Amino acid sequence: PLTVFAASSLKETLDEAGALYGRTHAVPVRISYGASSALARQVEEGAPADVFISADRDWMDVVQKEHLIDARTRRDVAGNALVLIAPASREALPITPRRGLDLRPRLGRDGRIALALTASVPAGRYARAVLQSLDMWAPLQGRVVEAENVRAALELVARGEAALGIVYATDALAEPRVRVLARLPADPRAPIAYPAARVAASRHPQAAGFVAWLRSPAGQAIFRRHGFLPPA
Amino acid sequence: MSDVVHSIDVTLRRGSFERRLRIESDARVLALVGASGSGKTSVLHAVAGLLRPARGHIAIAGETLFDAARGVDVAPHRRRIGYVFQDGRLFPHLDVRRNLLYGARSNAGGFTLDDVAALLALGPLMQRRITGLSGGEVQRIALGRALLSQPRLLLLDEPLSMLDPDRREELLPYLQGVRDESGLPMIYVSHAADEVARIAQDVHRFDD
Amino acid sequence: MSDVVHSIDVTLRRGSFERRLRIESDARVLALVGASGSGKTSVLHAVAGLLRPARGHIAIAGETLFDAARGVDVAPHRRRIGYVFQDGRLFPHLDVRRNLLYGARSNAGGFTLDDVAALLALGPLMQRRITGLSGGEVQRIALGRALLSQPRLLLLDEPLSMLDPDRREELLPYLQGVRDESGLPMIYVSHAADEVARIAQDVHRFDD
Amino acid sequence: MMLTPDEAAAVALSLKVATLATLASLPPAVAVGWLLARRRFPGRLLLDALVHLPLVLPPVVTGFVLLRVFGLRGVAGAWLHDTLGITFAFRWTGAALACAVMAFPLMVRAIRLSLEGVDVRLENAAATLGASPLRAFADVTMPLAWPGIVAGAVLGFAKAVGEFGATITFVSSIPGETQTLSSAIYALLQVPGAESRVWALCGVSVAISLLAMLAAEALLQRQRREPAT
Amino acid sequence: MMLTPDEAAAVALSLKVATLATLASLPPAVAVGWLLARRRFPGRLLLDALVHLPLVLPPVVTGFVLLRVFGLRGVAGAWLHDTLGITFAFRWTGAALACAVMAFPLMVRAIRLSLEGVDVRLENAAATLGASPLRAFADVTMPLAWPGIVAGAVLGFAKAVGEFGATITFVSSIPGETQTLSSAIYALLQVPGAESRVWALCGVSVAISLLAMLAAEALLQRQRREPAT
Numbered sequence A: 001p002l003t004v005f006a007a008s009s010l011k012e013t014l015d016e017a018g019a020l021y022g023r024t025h026a027v028p029v030r031i032s033y034g035a036s037s038a039l040a041r042q043v044e045e046g047a048p049a050d051v052f053i054s055a056d057r058d059w060m061d062v063v064q065k066e067h068l069i070d071a072r073t074r075r076d077v078a079g080n081a082l083v084l085i086a087p088a089s090r091e092a093l094p095i096t097p098r099r100g101l102d103l104r105p106r107l108g109r110d111g112r113i114a115l116a117l118t119a120s121v122p123a124g125r126y127a128r129a130v131l132q133s134l135d136m137w138a139p140l141q142g143r144v145v146e147a148e149n150v151r152a153a154l155e156l157v158a159r160g161e162a163a164l165g166i167v168y169a170t171d172a173l174a175e176p177r178v179r180v181l182a183r184l185p186a187d188p189r190a191p192i193a194y195p196a197a198r199v200a201a202s203r204h205p206q207a208a209g210f211v212a213w214l215r216s217p218a219g220q221a222i223f224r225r226h227g228f229l230p231p232a
Numbered sequence B, C: 001m002s003d004v005v006h007s008i009d010v011t012l013r014r015g016s017f018e019r020r021l022r023i024e025s026d027a028r029v030l031a032l033v034g035a036s037g038s039g040k041t042s043v044l045h046a047v048a049g050l051l052r053p054a055r056g057h058i059a060i061a062g063e064t065l066f067d068a069a070r071g072v073d074v075a076p077h078r079r080r081i082g083y084v085f086q087d088g089r090l091f092p093h094l095d096v097r098r099n100l101l102y103g104a105r106s107n108a109g110g111f112t113l114d115d116v117a118a119l120l121a122l123g124p125l126m127q128r129r130i131t132g133l134s135g136g137e138v139q140r141i142a143l144g145r146a147l148l149s150q151p152r153l154l155l156l157d158e159p160l161s162m163l164d165p166d167r168r169e170e171l172l173p174y175l176q177g178v179r180d181e182s183g184l185p186m187i188y189v190s191h192a193a194d195e196v197a198r199i200a201q202d203v204h205r206f207d208d
Numbered sequence D, E: 001m002m003l004t005p006d007e008a009a010a011v012a013l014s015l016k017v018a019t020l021a022t023l024a025s026l027p028p029a030v031a032v033g034w035l036l037a038r039r040r041f042p043g044r045l046l047l048d049a050l051v052h053l054p055l056v057l058p059p060v061v062t063g064f065v066l067l068r069v070f071g072l073r074g075v076a077g078a079w080l081h082d083t084l085g086i087t088f089a090f091r092w093t094g095a096a097l098a099c100a101v102m103a104f105p106l107m108v109r110a111i112r113l114s115l116e117g118v119d120v121r122l123e124n125a126a127a128t129l130g131a132s133p134l135r136a137f138a139d140v141t142m143p144l145a146w147p148g149i150v151a152g153a154v155l156g157f158a159k160a161v162g163e164f165g166a167t168i169t170f171v172s173s174i175p176g177e178t179q180t181l182s183s184a185i186y187a188l189l190q191v192p193g194a195e196s197r198v199w200a201l202c203g204v205s206v207a208i209s210l211l212a213m214l215a216a217e218a219l220l221q222r223q224r225r226e227p228a229t
Ligand SMILES: Nc1ncnc2c1ncn2[C@@H]1O[C@H](COP(=O)(O)OP(=O)(O)OP(=O)(O)O)[C@@H](O)[C@H]1O
Pocket: B014, B015, B016, B017, B034, B035, B036, B037, B038, B039, B040, B041, B042, B043, B086, C131, C132, C133, C134, C135, C136, C137, C162, E226
């Protein structure tokens, strides 16, 4: 089978893509999901992966530097955007993000804003970078809760535990219990991208083909349906 | 005092062992003798409240401790019984002194730690841990502990079996003294005929 | 046979207890008597190899079990000793039969399970668990277990102390028989003068 | 090796959380251990299973359940907040709760095992000496089960130091409030090139537990009985 | 509730992994438990600390260490692969290794606790009856420590079923090969709206452990001694 190591946040999309590819190309596809960091390290240790799909460029860069992936096959297969969300159960007006905006009034007296871990998890890092570039980060100190991953942050908002949250547009689309208040502007220095590449050690004849297929109209249609942006 | 002191009529059951037992005695000190496994220890357990009889009643010195018919079953810790167990049962986490004092009550005219320690020659052992004590030492401490709780009834299960003749010769008169002065009722289990003859006023023999 | 059977010269130390002990005896059966806590059990432990003497030697029936000077210290399980412990030490996870048979060897002319069970009246107990056994029952099983291991030396620590006179009257002649027929050396600890007189050919008295 | 202020705060927090978690769950662990060791009652096996649950489920699931129950919107959480003014959500107390829940099965097992080993005959002896069941428990049972209680506490403390799956899911990772040593390590592991810091923090983690174990050995030594022969 | 083929495979794998992990780590756990319970030697505390390590560190760290050591490029991994033909990396055996390592401290503690409770005097009695130290251990010590060994096995098994942090970090979560029940649950937790499947799989997880606990109770019952009075 074709073994794909992919970032957890791609699960529903890649499950679908893998199934479709498997059917149309007569090859079983099995996908191991995990944190991009863990997957990258496993590739370093000779994991039997044919394709690696990371949730950010940094970890792909790490394995590329070690020549563990076939750089020629590396492609961004999707992009994403960050959105500011609130629980759907509560009335909330849309927000227009602008420089220096103070979100605290929208949090209420002791409400929180949920992000993925801002030091490490891609979604968290992106969110923090955007807030910082808009000078919106500083006032939020003490109000930020950092979840293990972006889906956990999503869940905190969906359950109303946090008043606001920043997650991927794709997450918000999949979760009916949240409403999108704003789409955050992309940070041109750190675009949100999902790079994929054939693992150098893979002997699977279709590894490169699968990566290329993800960029094909058939592949991209699935990404689009789940709310991903086309790769930059 | 010719009232009935020991009034026991119980059926005891432990696993496959079952025994009906009837004792009516107006003697202060009652000895139980009988073959190994005939149920002597079981009777003491029943009197102490550690073994619930299948039926019957137990009354000592006019106080009903157990009565199946009337639904009386005094909790063991309320029976004020000094029980010298056949198997010692010292507390391994306490030193000798604290074993002796466990359950001790102060009582005008009652047993005091110093008296008991002197009588049982426990002085040099006071700070010792329980592990490593000799068989006879364990037995003496168990006796001391029971006496210091100022019981209203003494149950003695072969309390001198591991003592040398000299020590036994010291203790028997002492127990006789306890019997005569304090009037404390006792049930005494022993295989030594001489002991029984000297301390007990009545002997109940378990026919096997 | 006027060879020295028991040749013991050891210094024993257990915590604050220390005692030098010298026994030379050509009697098959040697009795140890003495006050509670004088060190009788400790000597048996040393002979069995469970307590290492600080110095000295132990030789029984010509066989050296321990000799500090020569660096001899036979492991306990190689000493072929049948030890009836003062505290029973039955294996709580085995039933009576398996306790008896633990360590049993078959030996032409030796003790057999049936003999021992009959003699000690253990028949009805065979399938019983150890918990709940009476004091005398434990003692009899411990004795049976030691005999069935076909020892070359018997250590008996107050083996009959919890038995009723009838049972004791049956066992003493039996042990006398063992002594006379098998010529097995024994060390016998007891506080009962009559027992000692009837079974032992030599008595070592611990002066305290 | 120097710790950043956030890391130092995480270390302090982990100590606080693990200590509270261990101390607070010890009494219920003794109670449940005793029930399982000594009582036969309908539902005993269910209780046993319930206690083991946090061990069997992925920690994230446990954290998720805690969130649902003790979160601001959780049944118990809302009630506790409104009536008793106790809040677990996003607080260090919540981290302690998560650690306590995760450590609970380990503590109960050790304590139960020890209680099962306590000789009922000694409790009976205490009873004849006038000790009520509760007194006998305090005077005899507990001291004799001491090694198990200490073992349970050590296991629980170590687990509490290492726990992060349930914690981060329940109370997230808020620097200075709920970011424990373990969540800090977890976060660092995902940063390319931060391995040396990971090892440094792991060293701190191990040092803390080593100290706890030393303390436990000392506690046990004080009452260790020389073995008989 | 129907399981998808991948889920069914995960259940089967978890059973296999937890069973192997428990059985394989039982003998070394008994050995280490015995060393800690009975021997005083230099480095004893170090061994104790080492055993606790997987409890104290976040599971991901343990998984990471395993990956570095037993990965195909790891020191031990390469050697084992080249000389003995044993591969842990990205195999179900690796999942078992991870679970065994994570369960080890729990097993050792329980076993050690029981061994400490075994009366040395009974071992001595066995010696006088001709039992060599090894025999006495097998005949007397082990059976008397049985409750602790069973408790250790139950804890270990439960932990092995629930473990996923170390497993997923070490051997990834490859469906059919290394995706255990717990890693499947974790993956599902990331999918919005998949909660009902999460609970279904948690139910399977709990059922497995419940069965293990029932089996353990039965094993213990067989030799439970009626308490004396
Ligand atoms: N759970 C049980 N199942 C079956 N029999 C039992 C159980 N518990 C006790 N017994 C038996 O009850 C009988 C009476 O025991 P008890 O201890 O009262 O005897 P005893 O008269 O004190 O004997 P000894 O003089 O040897 O101490 C014994 O044969 C004992 O084995």
